[in-house]
Amino acid sequence: MDSSPPPLGSVGSGYRALVVDDEVPLAELVASYLQREHFEVTVCHTGVAALAVARDVDPDVVVLDLGLPGIDGVELCRQLRTFSDAYVVMLTARDTEIDTIVGLSVGADDYVTKPFSPRELVARIRAMLRRPRTASVPVSSSGQPDPDAQPPRMFGPLSIEIGSRQVFLDGEPVALTRTEFDILAALSSRPNMVWTRRQLIEAVWGEPWVGNDHLVDVHVGHVRRKLGDDAADPRFVFTVRGVGYRMGTGQ
Template identity: 40%
Template sequence: MSKRKVLIVEDDQAIAELERDFLEVHGYEVTLRADGRKALEEALEEEYDLIILDVMLPGMDGFDLLRRIRETKFIPVLMVSARKEDIDKIRGLGLGADDYVTKPFSPTELVARVKAHLERYDRLTGVAAGTGHLHAQKSRELNIRELTIQIDARRVTLRGAEVTMTAKEFDLLLFLAENPDRVYSKEALLDRVWGIDNYGDTATVTVHVGKIRDKIQKDPSGHQFIETVWGAGYRFKV
């Protein structure tokens, strides 16, 4: 089995090399890039299984880099930053990051997050290692009003038009749609969808729900698929 390929975009050489060394010890193939624009070329031209992305970079900052990557790539992206403000975390998650880690962090924690995100991505997508592309397969479907969720193909359509979603947005929508009319707290969703206890916070859930709503609930007068139950959590309405 080929090694999983990880791209680290980090301009602090000491941190980048430390991350690389720990990941290589655990069997990953790692490429380092320090410049944002060069990293973008690398991310778009080569096939990686996961990207670790610093926020403050020369050439192009991590947020702009993530935005460009998400136009075509839906592999896991972990953002790391010394900036601990909630607004930065919300911005990163809102742009499609799967995780946001603040410095300083332990290298073993980073390895654990990488492993958890890759395992979950593989389990839910059926992606071939090192390709980032879905296998063609017959799709099971959920049809709720004008919304169609193709489970195996991991596609979402609304009134016949395809809705582009990140891996975690799809996972969250599918979980709620498969469990309609039940209220789930943010903590429960973090556990059931992300499946990495102590490696996230509830802001992650809030941001992802907001992004899903932006994509499938654009019309305020239309059907509201995901309802907020104040003080309790979220509920999928059929």
């Protein structure tokens, strides 16, 4: 495991991180790396404590061990998602597809397999926090995003409001995680254009991200489920076999 200190920077300035791992030395090591990047870091070693802290400090990112005692990482992530849209990076000691699917299915944004380099973990967190969110949204004279300057992206009964990061289906709001919204925003930015998995990774996770492209499939699956979009008979998100995905309102 890489224990050399990362270069100092300001990416974490103003960001709050919650590190949850029952391996105390590992949790403290991850925390020290984040603190050197100027994050405000809180460390917990149980799921129960982490839930209470998450409600109190409202973290921007949560580094979460899958194998916690008591409330495990999967259940903790599921409960977090009922009140928090923090980025969640799940740590797992098992590099199997089923573990990845289980972790991401409850709302985690990324995963890292133990043993890992803390430097790589911090780099992934940095990439997530630097995502060019709604980069195409016009800004007002004050320099702030102007949600009213861009009309909603409409796909039949589906409305995607980029400025306010809201999605409505038949007039009803659809609750998406940050990553799910970013995937939908990317796909909807170029209707009928086929996006490869790598293009979606670069648009959503950032070009430096390294990992399994299967991550895209899992998150697209979540988006479809929340939109009531059957992959076998889709209305909005279409699979282009051997290539990737496109968004439209017809085959």
